[in-house]
Amino acid sequence: MRALVGPLLRARWRGELPLAVAFWGFGVLLGCVFIFFVDLFASDPLALSYGGDDALWVIVSMRFGHYLFSTVGIWRASARAIAQARTATPEATPVFAFLPRSWVVLGLAVPLTGLWYLK
Secondary structure (H helix, E strand, O other): OHHHHHHHHHHHHHOOOOHHHHHHHHHHHHHHHHHHHHHHHHHOHHHHHHHHHHHHHHHHHHHHHHHHHHHHHHHHHHHHHHHHHHHHOOOOOOHHHHHHHHHHHHHHHHHHHHHHOOO
């Protein structure tokens, strides 16, 4: 198992995965799985009775780690896709390679703007 997961995680961190796999597979799909478990542990009293608040903190911490890991992998995969597109046709602008970067920037900007209203 480690022989399969280790190289995949390294490739994901370095941005060596295809952009679609990095964004849709690891960013969106795996993110939805983590969000499901966070919602499950946050809203279901029966689930909280098994692990209490500690289980919720573990899930939230794993979700935050996944978010950071995914955004770095998506940003780097996007940079690789932009470089490959510009190598093939220097005058073309690879719009679809920039869209995941906008998702990363908005994903960071929305929570940071929430800090603006803390008193």
